[in-house]
Amino acid sequence: MPPRLGAFVHRRIMAPGALAAASLMLAIPASAASHSPGAPGIGDPYYPAYGNGGYDVSHYDLRLKYQPATDTLEGTAALLARTTQDLSRFNLDFLLDVGEVRVNGAKASFATSGEHELEITPKTPLAKGTDVTVVVRYSGVPSSKQAYGFTSWHRTPDGGVGANEPEAAWWWFPSNDHPLDKATYDVSVQVPDGTQAISNGTLQSTSSRAGWTRFNWRSNKPQATYLATLAVGKFDITTGTTESGIPVLNAYSKDLGDNAGAARASIERTGEVADWLAEYYGPYPYNALGGYVPNTTTGYALETQTRPFYSPRQFANGSNVSVVVHELAHQWYGDLVSVAGWKDIWINEGFARYAQWLWSEHEGEGTAQEIADHVYASRPADDPFWAVKPGDPGPENQFHIAVYDRGALTLQALRNEIGDDAFFAILKGWPQKFAHGNATVADFQKYAEEVSGQSLGTLFDTWLFQPSKPTAPAARAASIAKVAVAPAQPKSWKKIAATNNVHEQEHEH
Numbered sequence: 001m002p003p004r005l006g007a008f009v010h011r012r013i014m015a016p017g018a019l020a021a022a023s024l025m026l027a028i029p030a031s032a033a034s035h036s037p038g039a040p041g042i043g044d045p046y047y048p049a050y051g052n053g054g055y056d057v058s059h060y061d062l063r064l065k066y067q068p069a070t071d072t073l074e075g076t077a078a079l080l081a082r083t084t085q086d087l088s089r090f091n092l093d094f095l096l097d098v099g100e101v102r103v104n105g106a107k108a109s110f111a112t113s114g115e116h117e118l119e120i121t122p123k124t125p126l127a128k129g130t131d132v133t134v135v136v137r138y139s140g141v142p143s144s145k146q147a148y149g150f151t152s153w154h155r156t157p158d159g160g161v162g163a164n165e166p167e168a169a170w171w172w173f174p175s176n177d178h179p180l181d182k183a184t185y186d187v188s189v190q191v192p193d194g195t196q197a198i199s200n201g202t203l204q205s206t207s208s209r210a211g212w213t214r215f216n217w218r219s220n221k222p223q224a225t226y227l228a229t230l231a232v233g234k235f236d237i238t239t240g241t242t243e244s245g246i247p248v249l250n251a252y253s254k255d256l257g258d259n260a261g262a263a264r265a266s267i268e269r270t271g272e273v274a275d276w277l278a279e280y281y282g283p284y285p286y287n288a289l290g291g292y293v294p295n296t297t298t299g300y301a302l303e304t305q306t307r308p309f310y311s312p313r314q315f316a317n318g319s320n321v322s323v324v325v326h327e328l329a330h331q332w333y334g335d336l337v338s339v340a341g342w343k344d345i346w347i348n349e350g351f352a353r354y355a356q357w358l359w360s361e362h363e364g365e366g367t368a369q370e371i372a373d374h375v376y377a378s379r380p381a382d383d384p385f386w387a388v389k390p391g392d393p394g395p396e397n398q399f400h401i402a403v404y405d406r407g408a409l410t411l412q413a414l415r416n417e418i419g420d421d422a423f424f425a426i427l428k429g430w431p432q433k434f435a436h437g438n439a440t441v442a443d444f445q446k447y448a449e450e451v452s453g454q455s456l457g458t459l460f461d462t463w464l465f466q467p468s469k470p471t472a473p474a475a476r477a478a479s480i481a482k483v484a485v486a487p488a489q490p491k492s493w494k495k496i497a498a499t500n501n502v503h504e505q506e507h508e509h
Contacts, residue, residue, distance in 0.1 A: 035125035038090035040117055042178040046342040046395040047166065049114055051178025052091040055081045055132065059183050062173050065190040066197070066232050068159040071141050077173050079134040087126040094118040094174035095147060096140035103134055115147040116170045142171040154296045157255060159195065159232035161294045163302050163309040166342055166398075169225040179338040180438055182222035190214045191232050198231040198251050200306050202288045219305060221286055222436045224338050229304035231294050242271035246284055249307070251292040262315035266324050267291040273321065273328050276362065277355060281332040282428045285435065291324065301499070303330030303352070314499070322356045322495040329355035332431040340438040345398050346390045346464065347444060350407025356496050357408055366490025372412035374490055375405050376481040381469040391441045391464030401500050410463035413478035417459055418452040426451050
């Protein structure tokens, strides 16, 4: 571009009468200059390189072939997106080996940068506000790929699983990997006969040909990228329908061993739990439900949309319906309403934990108030637990136990402050207000104040944002730990505590 402009300037000195031609030539570089690269991150301060700028994805169509014996994945991903700026180049978050990229049908050039960036330069720049189709052909061995020193792909004896938070997509499909960019999904996976592929949503169809079986899954409601999941292996599958009419599909690895019975005894209650949660959180928001337990060595569970992932270790000490309650509560708090930024994680974890407290009350194993009193009384003021601020814990403490327990304690304090009628109206109204969207902790405070008619800034600051234990007067004001003697441990506490590592960063190194 500069040489052309330089030549023109020289010509203008020699021939000042060529003004019309000058205007015409200047229009070209000015137009090209208005197109700029999309940002390599979506702007989340916790994870600056996660997600991307310049476009929004509306749909992912993933057509995959996976060989369990070698952990080899071949894929063609078609992304439907809309540009949000004039784009000369844009990024996807991805780790596998790319063979070809096409943008609106034309071959595009591509390169990799950083830990997980795929930089795509379309043949012609893209104007703001236009629909774009991006097709990426790729292959690789997911378990061989690492970013930041870890992998989110779990190799199993009979296949593999993509499930982690806050990132899992990079290992199996290219994406705009941040909850701010939700999309619908079609996931079609070809695996050897006798092996199954599990994903989110409804199983649309299966077909077999030449020793391979294809499973076609569809998620028809907006879904964050970290909530998309893929599990390939040999599963026992159960199907049913909730009392409210939602189809349920659960899958259990055939080699769960001693944990098999406890896993089934817990997860087969998924429909019952979802219907119970609907009484508090409003109608179940999706057209599919279930859970799956692959034979992984991880210790956490994850609220993958419509079909949570559970580790076998969750059931090592027997059945644990409480962890099912936690993951299903996330279908409203975390999935239907997702964080606007990862600092807003309390909106996910505090409410999922509080659902466990409500379940304890439902089961007669300790009321939410008794559990709140226990949490407050059992940790002295110098416990590092109180130094974590659930309302903005920092990336290193995003899944700290304080985000869960102190987060739920905040909700009990809120309940005591505004009364049951307003509190439960908020629990049910919030998922409807921000359905299929994103929200912040500040949004929640504002909504709670609107519904309750009270100013709640001091309460939220005390329980969510101060790096210290709320004082005894503050606790008494919120009707927490009003008695001098520490309360007895609620019967449900061990089951609730068993889910403490539900999302702990167990990145497999």
